[in-house]
Amino acid sequence: MGNKIFVGNLSWEATEGELKDLFAGEGEVTSVKIITDKFTSQPKGFAFVEMASDADARKAIEALNGTILKDRALTVNEARPPKERDNRRHGGGGGRRER
Secondary structure, rough: OOEEEEOOOOOOOOOOHHHHHHHHHHEEEEEEEEEEEEOOEEEEEEHHHHHHHOOHHHHHHHHHHOOOOEEEEEEEEEOOOOOOOOOOOOOOOOOOOOO
16 A cells, blocks of 8 residues: 545545645645646645555545545545556647648
8 A cells, every 4th residue: 555545525615734634633644735627726626645654544544534524525545546648639630731
């Protein structure tokens, strides 16, 4: 298990400070990042929390999964590694064609 935790079903009103305080009760928090839309900067409803150790992460997952924060039951589990992305653009050419 890693020390990075996925936090889902997060209220848009939740702050990184609130998450840090919540997870700090289970161990040392090294970082908190609420994921936002790159165009609107609005929260997407999930975050990643990194703990200092695997043991702290495991303890936090067990203790906090289902915890209510801002009227939402949090989904807390181990973060999966990011999927490899295909950087090729898909779709039609749209460019000018010579005859």
